[in-house]
Amino acid sequence: MEKTWNNKAWFMVLPVLVLVAFSAVIPLMTVVNYSVQDTFGNNAFFWAGTDWYVQVLTSDRFWDALTRNLIFSAIILAIEIPLGIIIALNMPKKGLGVPVCLVLMALPLLIPWNVVGTIWQVFGRVDIGLLGRTLEGMGINYNYVQNPVAAWVTLIVMDVWHWTSLVVLLCYAGLVSIPDAYYQAAKIDGASRWSVFRYIQLPKMKRVLLIAFLLRFMDSFMIYTEPFVVTGGGPGNSTTFLSIDLVKTAIGQFDLGPAAALSIIYFLIILLLSWIFYTVMTTSDAQG
């Protein structure tokens, strides 16, 4: 069979291609381009091959930042997912409480990231911040500018405050879709509170939970604004995540080559982990 070559089809796809090219492909390829070259300014570039990749991957700085990222994401997920579920389970199912709770829950999500950072930065300050002063007054050594533990706690508490709502809202949506008959049947079957959660609520929330998990993982792994505003990556390097490190390298030190290589590696890590989660999600769905 002879294929007809329809050139018109290309014109149909062209607008999208142009858009994607400008928004994704060209910037990405620019970064790839930088990552294999060296420059001393004046737009003079020299071929560097995989040197920058080797440099990044063999540097302690990269591995330390990556470790911090992984630990941060793990802590965030370990707190926000269970906490979100618990809050969602205890939210009212009908009546005036529903809109009140939903609005309260949605509030943190409406605040821009840098504003959240600023709020907590001021809130936690030892000299003028409500939280910082109070803790200091209680004799607790809390100073996120000097104490790495305090800095981490601040970032984690801030992220939990900001994003647990997302998990709550997703779980709540899953919960309200369960018909009453399920709870009644469970009563008749003599199921305990735990069994109701384990065999009715959790299975129904599974899908939204995996989405919540994926979203929270990607977001927390890419965290930048909050530590940038609150701690600036310090004290020392204790809150220097990959994204902060990347900006330091690219803009602070103007090392375009290593920064580009780091970007590509960072991008690939997120892509890989997201793909793994996605695969797990779809296969576990298909099995069930």
Added chain:
Amino acid sequence: MARIDLEHIRHAYGAKPKSENDYALKEVHHEWNDGGAYALLGPSGCGKTTLLNIISGLINPSEGRILFDGKDVTHLSTQERNIAQVFQFPVIYDTMTVYDNLAFPLRNRHVPEAEVDRRVKETIEMIGLGGWAKKTARGLTADQKQKISLGRGLVRNDVSAILFDEPLTVIDPEMKWVLRSQIKRLHKQFGFTMVYVTHDQTEALTFADKVVVMYDGQIVQIGTPAELFERPRHTFVGYFIGSPGMNVLPVNLDGNTATVGGEHVALNFLPKVKSGAKTELGIRPEFVSLGREGMPVAITKVEDIGRHKIVRARFADQPISIIVDEDGEIPADPRVRFDPKAINIYADSWRVGEEA
């Protein structure tokens, strides 16, 4: 199994019912025999599900008492009453296997595992899902899921009663019949007390020994399918049961003659009617005969439904339905006769008997 007594049960969903109309369920006072098969029949919103949930203990009635075998259970929880209920939409625990679904109610009651195994295997055969034991419940069809819901009730062989809340709504038509006869067979074989809520008269009439017809929050008639058909106690029962329903014509009574428009219908009894009551005559389409003699009617439409024909007509300016045999003729100058034995007289919608 248990006998269930409902003593002056009333229920309102609002906190403080002021008038009779605030009650979703008006007074119900009735005894359900041990091992009986009952159907609660009525249109949506008539209170039949409320009544069922009161029996199961999912709702606490505003007033009245419930007794199981003479023991007051009004304030006992669903578990303590030991009943089983099958819902409109199949409820299954879809992460569990069929076997574990059936074992669930037993394990929750800490039945020894050997006993669980014996009873589950027995039940799986009873509901015809042998061979599916190790399958995950999620992939099953709606009727198989509904069988599991039923099985979770059957597996507890000491249940007081099995309640069904429109269990066949989501089942395919051909499977409805299969499942219904299976439930019926289980009833015959094991003598469970069964209460079956439905708005489908065929389901109710084929399933139950006694059909309880509900309308607007109250029980209007309890009877065998034949009683409901021949002697509807309330005009609602008349037109809710039967296809098409009973013809109800407003009449004036004078002794044993009923007058509709200009037509006189002789009655074979003397009805006892209080003066001032709204009087009506009820006759089923099956007992109206169409021919060349009798009272004149004007035919408006003939529906041929295969086995017989339904003639829609106007009689004394009132709509009337007549059932005619498939090969019965429809004369050019049609006239009707009412079978005197099949005439019921209603005063304010309630059937009246003969003057004593």
